[in-house]
Amino acid sequence: MSKKCILLLPYFGKFKNYFNMFLMSCGANDKINWLIISDQKCPVNYKNIKWINMEFSEFRLLVQKKFDFQISLETPYKLCDYKPAYGYILEDYIREYDYWGHCDCDLIFGNLNRMLSPVLNQNYDKIFAAGHLTLYKNTNENNRRFMKKNEKGVYLYKIAFSNKKIFGFDEDCYQENVHVLFQNDKCKLYENDLSFNISPTFYNIFREYYNCKSHVWKTESLNSNLLIWDGKDIFSFAKHKGNIRKKSYLYAHLHMRKMKNTLLPNQNNFVKICPENFERISYLPERLTEWKKEKKVYFSLEILKRFLRERYYIAKSLGKSVKDINPYNDFE
Numbered sequence: 001m002s003k004k005c006i007l008l009l010p011y012f013g014k015f016k017n018y019f020n021m022f023l024m025s026c027g028a029n030d031k032i033n034w035l036i037i038s039d040q041k042c043p044v045n046y047k048n049i050k051w052i053n054m055e056f057s058e059f060r061l062l063v064q065k066k067f068d069f070q071i072s073l074e075t076p077y078k079l080c081d082y083k084p085a086y087g088y089i090l091e092d093y094i095r096e097y098d099y100w101g102h103c104d105c106d107l108i109f110g111n112l113n114r115m116l117s118p119v120l121n122q123n124y125d126k127i128f129a130a131g132h133l134t135l136y137k138n139t140n141e142n143n144r145r146f147m148k149k150n151e152k153g154v155y156l157y158k159i160a161f162s163n164k165k166i167f168g169f170d171e172d173c174y175q176e177n178v179h180v181l182f183q184n185d186k187c188k189l190y191e192n193d194l195s196f197n198i199s200p201t202f203y204n205i206f207r208e209y210y211n212c213k214s215h216v217w218k219t220e221s222l223n224s225n226l227l228i229w230d231g232k233d234i235f236s237f238a239k240h241k242g243n244i245r246k247k248s249y250l251y252a253h254l255h256m257r258k259m260k261n262t263l264l265p266n267q268n269n270f271v272k273i274c275p276e277n278f279e280r281i282s283y284l285p286e287r288l289t290e291w292k293k294e295k296k297v298y299f300s301l302e303i304l305k306r307f308l309r310e311r312y313y314i315a316k317s318l319g320k321s322v323k324d325i326n327p328y329n330d331f332e
Helices: 017-027 056-064 076-089 156-161 178-184 290-294 302-315
Strands: 006-011 030-036 049-053 099-102 107-109 132-136 196-200 208-212 217-218 226-229 234-240 242-251 251-253 270-271 278-283
Touching: 006 076, 006 132, 017 049, 017 107, 017 196, 056 076, 076 099, 076 132, 076 156, 099 251, 107 270, 234 290
Parallel strands: 006 030, 006 099, 030 049, 196 251
Antiparallel strands: 099 132, 107 251, 208 217, 226 234, 226 270, 234 242, 270 278
């Protein structure tokens, strides 16, 4: 029997222009439910998406009532630190579910029905570590695990929730985060990255994946990808030993991408994800000639901007991995 799962998305302010694509990809996964809390109106209804209209000030009060210290939540962007606490903050909305999770809305989901259900049935305590999509087994202990002390005896959540600074508490990128608390408790964790995270380093479409063992983001290949959404699946197409290799992903993450348009796939057309826009494509490539025709290399001044930004980041970090940076040092 499949596990019941709900994804929580409190979001305040204007959505990205391709938000209807996000919603359509949610609606295509009828075995998963979503709860969206927003000050914006619901643009389109899907049976598996519940929408609650709420002002940000109301949500901030809802969060404050759950904690006995003064929280810092001046802007919606700070919500990233609170994501691991949603199962506790919104526990009245998730009681009937086996799993709950949080997700970003700069995603286009693939076939969660097919790819995620087998993972949920393995009874992991926490699934994924990168933060764009994270799921937790819905138990009283799991939903309060973020409140535990770390190995130094420090309550990380109290530091993160009481300061304006962004701590990245929701993702396994720094030395201290909620994922480490689950690791310390020897929880059952699923850490494989099943997503197509579009690298923000490159202008063209390259997959970046999170390696939980080394705690770094890695570029999968030096060859750009042909990435297509057919309304139910996210596929990449690559040349492999003279043939076309098609691979499915859980979702595409349009990381730091400003897209110029929005397109919805239909029974006659699919959507090709390009560096700055979406294009219609009438077929899924099966032959090398078709693949070569669609796999374009795009040029833009954005290439230079991303190159310079990456060089600046490397110089600033002085060779340290992101994992070596501890945002809590100034507060412990």
